[in-house]
Amino acid sequence: MSVEQLGDGVYTASDRDHRSMFVLGDDGAVVLGGLGGVEQPPQVAAVIATIDHLDHSGAVAELADGAELVAHELCSRVMERRGARGQRPADRLIRGEGEELTLAGVRLRLLYPGPTQGTGNLAVHLPDHRVLFLVGPRADARYGLLPDFHLRHVTRCWRELAALDVDVVVPGRGALMDREQLIRAADYIDALKRAAQEAFAEGVPIWVIQAMEPFVADRLRDRFGDLEGFDRHVGIGAIRVVHHYLMGGWGMEDTAQPEALFDVSH
Amino acid sequence: MIDPATCHRGIFEIDAPLPGYAFPTTVSYRPVSGRLWTASDGIYRTVFLEGDEGVIAFDTFWSPAAAGSYRTAIERVFPGREIHTVIYSHEHLDHCGFASDLAPEASRIIAHEEAARVISARGSDGQAVPSETWSGERRSFSIDGAEFELINPGATHGNGNVAAWFPDAGALFMVDTVIPGVAYTFIPDWHLDSYLPNMRRLEALEWESFIPGHFWPLDREGFSDNLAYYERISEAAREALAEGVDPDDYGAIDRWSRERLGAELGRMFRFQEYIGMNVMRYMLHHVTGGWGLEDAGGARAGEPL
Numbered sequence: 094m095s096v097e098q099l100g101d102g103v104y105t106a107s108d109r110d111h112r113s114m115f116v117l118g119d120d121g122a123v124v125l126g127g128l129g130g131v132e133q134p135p136q137v138a139a140v141i142a143t144i145d146h147l148d149h150s151g152a153v154a155e156l157a158d159g160a161e162l163v164a165h166e167l168c169s170r171v172m173e174r175r176g177a178r179g180q181r182p183a184d185r186l187i188r189g190e191g192e193e194l195t196l197a198g199v200r201l202r203l204l205y206p207g208p209t210q211g212t213g214n215l216a217v218h219l220p221d222h223r224v225l226f227l228v229g230p231r232a233d234a235r236y237g238l239l240p241d242f243h244l245r246h247v248t249r250c251w252r253e254l255a256a257l258d259v260d261v262v263v264p265g266r267g268a269l270m271d272r273e274q275l276i277r278a279a280d281y282i283d284a285l286k287r288a289a290q291e292a293f294a295e296g297v298p299i300w301v302i303q304a305m306e307p308f309v310a311d312r313l314r315d316r317f318g319d320l321e322g323f324d325r326h327v328g329i330g331a332i333r334v335v336h337h338y339l340m341g342g343w344g345m346e347d348t349a350q351p352e353a354l355f356d357v358s359h
Numbered sequence: 360m361i362d363p364a365t366c367h368r369g370i371f372e373i374d375a376p377l378p379g380y381a382f383p384t385t386v387s388y389r390p391v392s393g394r395l396w397t398a399s400d401g402i403y404r405t406v407f408l409e410g411d412e413g414v415i416a417f418d419t420f421w422s423p424a425a426a427g428s429y430r431t432a433i434e435r436v437f438p439g440r441e442i443h444t445v446i447y448s449h450e451h452l453d454h455c456g457f458a459s460d461l462a463p464e465a466s467r468i469i470a471h472e473e474a475a476r477v478i479s480a481r482g483s484d485g486q487a488v489p490s491e492t493w494s495g496e497r498r499s500f501s502i503d504g505a506e507f508e509l510i511n512p513g514a515t516h517g518n519g520n521v522a523a524w525f526p527d528a529g530a531l532f533m534v535d536t537v538i539p540g541v542a543y544t545f546i547p548d549w550h551l552d553s554y555l556p557n558m559r560r561l562e563a564l565e566w567e568s569f570i571p572g573h574f575w576p577l578d579r580e581g582f583s584d585n586l587a588y589y590e591r592i593s594e595a596a597r598e599a600l601a602e603g604v605d606p607d608d609y610g611a612i613d614r615w616s617r618e619r620l621g622a623e624l625g626r627m628f629r630f631q632e633y634i635g636m637n638v639m640r641y642m643l644h645h646v647t648g649g650w651g652l653e654d655a656g657g658a659r660a661g662e663p664l
Contacts, residue, residue: 145648145655146646146647146648147646147647147648148646148647151648167652170652171651171652171655174652174655174656174657175552175648175649175655175656176656177648180648211647211650212651212652235607236607237606237607237608237609237639237643238545238607238609238636238639238640238643240643240646240647240650241647241650241651245370286372287372287373290371290372290373291373291375293371293377293379294371294373294375294376294377294378294379295378295379296378296379296382300543300544300632301632302609302636325608325609325610326607326609328609329545329609329636329639332544332545332636333545333547336544336545336547337370338369338370338371339421339452339453340451340452340453340517340547340548341369341370341450341451341452341453341456341481341483341486342370342481343517343547343548343650343651344477344518344548344651344653345476345477345480345518346651347481348477348480348481348482349480349481349482350480353476353480354652
């Protein structure tokens with residue numbers, strides 16, 4: 094685990110791949126995800142569960158013991174229903190498209206641009222530090238099975254966030270990025286979507302990875318073959334993406350009306 | 360032969376012909392019992408019912424052309440009878456995406472409200488929006504002299520996925536849940552948190568034959584064995600994680616799975632094709648905690664249907 098300072102009071106911590114962030118405020122730290130690896134943890138004023146997935150926010154309840162837990166309403170609903178040890182419903186809900194707030198003296202914009210990965214995935218914009226934190230995009234091509242990605246909307250959302258005036262994009266996994274790399278991440282996923290559709294159209298047996306992998310890799314290598322992990326991950330990614338088109342997407346998140354998620358009562 | 364440039368396109372976005380959607384398939388058929396028939400193209404499978412006047416078709420097959428082949432099969436068995444009702448098992452396009460090709464004349468298209476909500480919001484080209492919805496866990500239907508029950512056991516796969524129970528035929532039909540052999544590819548849109556307990560609720564019903572949405576029917580033992588396979592893969596995925604296998608590295612997972620599970624499961628149908636993807640999917644489920652509200656706390660274990 095390593096900790097790197099990004100600016101005045103702004104830090105990121107990462108293990109081999111997962112990454113979190115924290116900001117030192119007036120009366121404690123605001124933590125995005127977790128605090129693993131910090132040798133002398135600061136007093137925690139607030140924890141933001143930016144996504145519901147356990148590998149990013151599976152310990153927020155413990156971390157926020159005595160501190161305020163903040164999450165998007167959709168994320169909090171899943172954490173409550175899941176009932177995992179280490180998670181609990183949020184103390185403060187961020188509703189709709191997000192809001193600006195100040196926690197421990199730190200000005201934050203918590204943005205929900207739509208379904209990207211997971212449920213109620215919040216981008217955290219620190220305008221005073223010109224930093225954006227976001228779980229989902231990567232600087233490389235190591236997306237694996239694109240777990241819980243919502244392919245209909247994810248790249249549109251990333252492109253909207255890339256328009257923010259920031260110098261650093263802190264992803265939930267992998268190396269630090271800049272805005273151009275965030276746009277390139279969207280370009281890669283869009284290219285993967287197009288190549289997967291072309292495979293179907295051209296009669297490639299889409300359920301056979303030994304057929305899908307070379308077809309899609311050939312289509313994408315010129316533009317994206319330099320991304321770390323491209324050859325190992327492009328095949329399984331293509332299998333995942335082509336089934337989005339075969340099946341029609343997964344759940345309300347992949348429809349034309351994802352805002353209906355706010356109305357679903359369970 | 361339909362035109363691949365002008366056929367219904369589902370949610371495909373590329374501006375190119377889709378010969379995959381226009382390729383004609385051969386759909387075979389056979390009676391099950393009484394009014395109940397089953398049809399298959401060798402991979403996909405569904406059922407249809409003989410009514411007093413017309414036909415009740417479940418699902419549509421996976422493409423515009425396959426839907427047309429399904430229609431041809433029904434017309435051969437029941438010439439001159441109208442397909443007046445289509446019932447969706449769930450909302451995915453590869454089973455229920457092409458009612459506009461199967462039966463544009465159908466006056467009744469029935470789906471569970473959870474499936475209908477997604478279908479309406481999706482706006483897929485060729486997927487007719489349900490004209491009737493139902494809610495809750497069970498609903499009995501009597502349509503054109505045919506009687507059956509639709510059952511939603513809780514979150515399993517997709518949205519609003521229901522079983523159709525035909526007590527007179529001793530048959531239960533359900534799609535993309537229990538399928539002979541190992542699971543399909545990366546177990547797409549299965550809600551693994553609640554899948555097993557909710558599927559096991561269906562074992563309380565009286566039936567002898569389970570008709571899946573793919574391949575061949577199973578008896579009760581085959582149904583139970585198939586569910587036990589999922590338990591085993593869930594456990595294997597935990598073992599792989601404990602041993603440090605990277606849940607994002609398909610190649611490493613596939614090698615681990617073949618080596619560790621080959622002796623035990625290697626003779627199962629499609630083991631060679633999908634065991635690595637099956638294990639990978641469960642590993643990611645354990646790591647992330649599940650995907651979406653459908654995959655969180657929806658288990659109804661032990662609750663009677």
